[in-house]
Amino acid sequence: MARECEAEGRVVAMVDPADDQRTVCAAPITERGAGVRAVGVLLIESPSDDGDELRGCLVRAAFLDELVALAEAAHERASRQGEAPPIAARAALEIVAACNEHARWFACAARLCNEAASRWGCDRVSLGSFRHGRARLLAVSHTEKIARTSRVAHDTQRAMEECADQDEPIAHPQPPDAVCIARDHARLAKAHGSACVLSVPLRRSGETVGVATLEREAPWSADAAAGVALAMELAGPRVFDLRERDRWFGTRFVHDVRAALAWVLGPTQTWIKLGAICALAFLAFALLTSTTARVSGAFTLEPVARHIAAAPFDGRIERVHVRIGDAVAAGETVLFSLDASELRLELAGLRAERTAHDREATGAMRDGRTAEAQIAQAHAARVGARIDLLEHRLATAAVVSPIDGVIVDGDLDRRLHAPVTRGEALFEIVRLDGLRAEIDVPDAEGARVHVGARGELAPASRPESRIGFTVERVDPAPRIVGGRSVRRVIATLDGPEAWMRPGAEGVAKIDAGQGRRAAVWTRALVDWVRLRLWL
Template sequence: MNARHDIPSSSSPAAGALGADAAWAALAGAESAEALCRAWLAVLCSLVPGVQVGLLLLQDAEGSYVPAAAWPEGTELQRLADVARECLTTRQGVRRQHADHPTQLAYPLSAGATLHGAVVIELLDPSPEAARLSARLTHWGAGWMADLFDQRELAGARKRLDESAFLFEVSLAALAEPDFRQAGLTLVNKLAARFGCHQVQLALVNGPQLETSAVSHSAWFDERANLTALARGAMSEAFDQRRPVIWPEPEDSAEGQVLRMTHARYAADSGSAALASIPLAIGAAPPFAVLLFERGTPFVPAELKGMELLAGVLAPVLEHKHARDEGLLAHLRRSARHAAARLTDASHPGLKLGAGVLALALLIAALVPVEDRVSAPAVIEGAVQRAAVAPFDGFLRDAPARAGDTVKAGQVLARMEDRELQLEKVRWETELEMAQRKEREAMAQADRVNQRLSAAQANQARANLDLVLSKLARVELTAPFDAVVVKGDLSQQLGAPLEIGKTLFELAPLASWRVMLKVDERDIARVQAGQAGELVLTGAPGQRWKFTLKSVTPVSVVEEGRNYFRAEAELADPGSGAALKPNMEGVAKVVAGERSLLWVWTHRFTDWVSLALWQWTP
């Protein structure tokens, strides 16, 4: 470094410390990150006057800050812990000065927003000038650490890029093969070259056993060979334990008890110094294949981690290739096993609980019998309906009654105009009197011809008078019994002409009702006379009326695009109809026997399917 000769150097009084020249030489010749950190701290401490102790803290792979170098080596550094912690927490320079103690200085080492560590030193010189000099030299030397950090990140990025490139390469190579056998062979060959293995084997799960599918550097292998069988046994250990099995056991292994007996036997027979069996599984599903790596040198932790990463990426690729080569029957069996495994594993407990409850509910619904009740729209009508019609041609004089009114027997419903009838009455009375007088005169004169003629005229006048009197007696239309007016409102037609026989009112008795049901043609086969049921009206949803079917009309009517059959029912308790009104509508349910609850829920759909199949079947 050119700047080296422009900065004053000083020798540390500590025993065993490097001199300035030796520190510079060590810094220039550092071959590892650890050596570089020690040399860098030694150079910094040799340049700053009055340094007693130096400490370099760097972040490790787990995110903790640990000592990377100390100066002089072997020095107790516990007294620097507090100032170092404060510097790392605040990310700012910290200075602590106590009476009769050296000055402690701490400076953060950061690149951008990332804090990589801190430098802590103790100065015998408490002056501000010494603190400023140490800060300036620390900032100057931080370039070495920044370069170290950049190299670390660059090396990590290159490693990740290389691993990602290999993952893409091996995945695409396997997917490009026409079938699973070729894909497996390509895969084991590339893995053997990647990890320096003399052999890599792939075994596929077939029920409770494993079958060898591919062996690297070999287009053909004998499945009955002893070594092949031992290799399958070794891979079965990993499959049964659902975890990777490494032989020999790594020194820093923290996995607990792992069975490796078959691995040891296979290693002894095959002459392999290191074995690694890696199960291939998708998510939490059981493994469907196992990879066995064999080579003459032990596997390092980074390689084992890479193998597990590869297993997670290659598992879906191999499963996809294998599924494409399966026959229909094998695919159905595998799908059934997969579904059964999904039903019995611990995934989605809420959905499985809900499915179990639903299945139990369907089972109960299929076994428990309930009443089969046919629903139908219903309307209340009077058991006997009487029509009040116009007794003769005339004009309406008054109509005090209207639809919905309750009337008593003899109560006037309407009155017709009687003026003309009164005049006609007078006329016929006069003619009758004149005919009778003529008849008496003819009798007195013994004139039989005039007598008979006058008698005939009197009879005609008498008949017409009786007719007029009968009409006058019917001028008022009265209720024949206690009833409710079902139909008729003439209050807006006073003075209107009326024709004889025209219906003016319809009346129904107050306590005598019938229920008319409209039964859908899909349910008519289950409905017959004599069946009981219940009626709920829209106007009284909290009350139920029991009834019995009297008859079912065999003629259908079309309403709203569907066929309906009218059925007549009578109330079981005649006195319960006191609160009913004519034309009240509701829903009636007729009990048509007992069926399972599941049939009641689904019979409409199953009937439709049956009819559709019958229609479409040739």
């Protein structure tokens, strides 16, 4: 594999024969001049299923030529000046190797800052991201938790933004031939006791994504600045690739969608273009398609007729057989019973009195006392009428339901043995198959509702249910309900359900004809504007 890479002069990648879970990458180091006479091969191992790691390895391998070029230039310059070759290239490569030991972005960023601080004797090394013209501090050397609200963090971010805006390294103090602006760097050095400050931009895919700021007491030489720039150029993409990979999957998904839309719609103003297209599509949909206009209102289920079970005579409640919500059958279900003990005693006395009158009348007739016999017979008839009345009351003391239905009103459990008067309403019974919906619609919408219109209602207790109905009547005159002018609409239900009870409430929607969606959706707004502007 190494010979193939050397012969063809390109990067070669293959699965490790000894371990199919790893991939071996080989990259050539080309000879560029007399300063460097050796050609080497760099072997990089990474998991075969880790695409991000493999791409990162290939990117770092592609920078090897830059490392060699820097080493050649440094070696030639040192030879001409009679000095020892600088070690910037080796330091950059060692920093990259140290960062590659970490698989999480924060650990990699912290290692980069710590290694840079150690290699170049810095008091503080800060790494930040740059996006939408603002820098954000990500990592600081020898610091686990960053206080982004501190003064030093604020000044460091200002210096990073100054470097990213100019997209070139900035050093303070500046060399005599420098043309860049370093005002924020000078403020950072003065405010926080660092004599010399160096900031270098970090790029990925040709775009500045971050900035590294290094602070120390010794001045920055050209070789040291070049070494820092090279190390950050090589390690920066690795840090930001890991940060991108470690982000929440929802954020990555949004980022990928935005990139795809940018590729489809154009290189700039992606969200504006997408918003314009969506707005036009929505406008076309609203203007060209039709829908059913609906009038909404609150409804209440009411019975068509109500039956009242009243006390048949004055008395006391002896026993209650049903409660609210119980189903009753006509002529079978006993609702309640009145105490009839006094009636029975009175009936026994009257029967005895009638017997006495009958005997008196019989004796008078036998003795020829006709007038006395007639008087006794009249008394017996009067007592017999009272007996018939008491027998009728005894027969009605147990009150039965007059219809099939459900008890909706009447709680007599707390009135046991309490006196009641004749005709007093004790129970209210309704038929479930005779329910109808009473709908209150706004007076302004009432003119759009006509008899025979179809609609649906959704009870508040069962919002998932939809019950069809037909409008039976619309009151011509509005009424005030809850401070609003409404019209009462009476509707017949298609098929009453077993769970329906009088008094149930919810929302009803009545069909009011077809129309364009734009006209239907803006109908209320148009009516409001016409009333306010008198159009």
